Amino acid sequence: MRWKKKDLELFFQSKEYVDTLCIPLVPLDLQTESEATKLADQNTSLQIILDELERNYTGRIMLSPAYTYIRSTDYESESAILKQWTSMFSNNHFKHIFLLTYDVNWKKHERLLDSNLIWLTATTIEDYQSDHAKKWVNEQVLQISELIRSYW
Amino acid sequence: MSEKKQPVSRRQFLNYSLTGVGGFMAASMLAPMVRFAIDPVLEATSGSEMHAVVDVSEITTEPQRFDWTVNQVDAWYTSDVTKSAWVYKDENDEIVALSPTCKHLGCAVSWASNPDYPEEFFCPCHEGRYYKSGLNVPDTPPNAALDLFEYEVKDGTLHLGNIVENTVQEGGA
Numbered sequence A: 001m002r003w004k005k006k007d008l009e010l011f012f013q014s015k016e017y018v019d020t021l022c023i024p025l026v027p028l029d030l031q032t033e034s035e036a037t038k039l040a041d042q043n044t045s046l047q048i049i050l051d052e053l054e055r056n057y058t059g060r061i062m063l064s065p066a067y068t069y070i071r072s073t074d075y076e077s078e079s080a081i082l083k084q085w086t087s088m089f090s091n092n093h094f095k096h097i098f099l100l101t102y103d104v105n106w107k108k109h110e111r112l113l114d115s116n117l118i119w120l121t122a123t124t125i126e127d128y129q130s131d132h133a134k135k136w137v138n139e140q141v142l143q144i145s146e147l148i149r150s151y152w
Numbered sequence B: 001m002s003e004k005k006q007p008v009s010r011r012q013f014l015n016y017s018l019t020g021v022g023g024f025m026a027a028s029m030l031a032p033m034v035r036f037a038i039d040p041v042l043e044a045t046s047g048s049e050m051h052a053v054v055d056v057s058e059i060t061t062e063p064q065r066f067d068w069t070v071n072q073v074d075a076w077y078t079s080d081v082t083k084s085a086w087v088y089k090d091e092n093d094e095i096v097a098l099s100p101t102c103k104h105l106g107c108a109v110s111w112a113s114n115p116d117y118p119e120e121f122f123c124p125c126h127e128g129r130y131y132k133s134g135l136n137v138p139d140t141p142p143n144a145a146l147d148l149f150e151y152e153v154k155d156g157t158l159h160l161g162n163i164v165e166n167t168v169q170e171g172g173a
């Protein structure tokens, strides 16, 4: 399910079945072109993976709008805000919350978080319609969903 | 995924095979004659949108999942949407193309994915189950059979179209 009126209506009717939330963590940085384009590309690829995950597990996983932040941030204070998000969501709603990101800094600060962090290693994909890309996306989705299902 | 500003670009015409209902309707409104010039597939199916999915020779009696991509235009968005179907030949050699969307809350079901139920479709979300025909197994969360895709075989290729209700009453073979 997504953060959309129709999905949320269904969510409130079937809350007991939708117990898992996925939040993408998306860093922004406009200092250099190469960094900015790299981050934008990672954002696209993360979104594609999460769209596919959501499509396969619509009935149990809610996909949150992305948590977006400045990359050179102080991760201590950023994680405090992120915790406010997750506590708002977990409060009587979601039993399992997963944070998904390409940003390795979260991995370093994992102890500050109270949800499950899934850190994906980066890759560059030129053409998302290619067979190679599709295979890669499917593999990522498979691995992530296996991990998530181990919590169910 | 970058050049989606113009609703009907030249590229989209050339990419007709990946173009979904909305995109194609826009195309046909603006240039109704072009439609017939492009490809015979489109002549035959001007009513509903059919997409080439797989060579029929690949279809067996064991359900297999095939994916394809359509370009979907909603009111404000254009997006590439991946679709899937579980396809097999039944005991009468008829092609059956089932939608993977669970009738409970919409997760994707898979054939034989649960070792306890090797001859059924299984939904990983809340353990919904379906027989091979798509009929829902009683006392599992889904309350209806998996939908079917309209299909057509042209020149040895399976084309899938709209989703229709599955009226099976009995379990599959």
Ligand code: FES
Binding pocket: A017, A059, A060, B102, B103, B104, B105, B106, B107, B123, B124, B125, B126, B127, B128, B141, B142
């Ligand atoms: S979504 Fe398939 S059993 Fe609930």
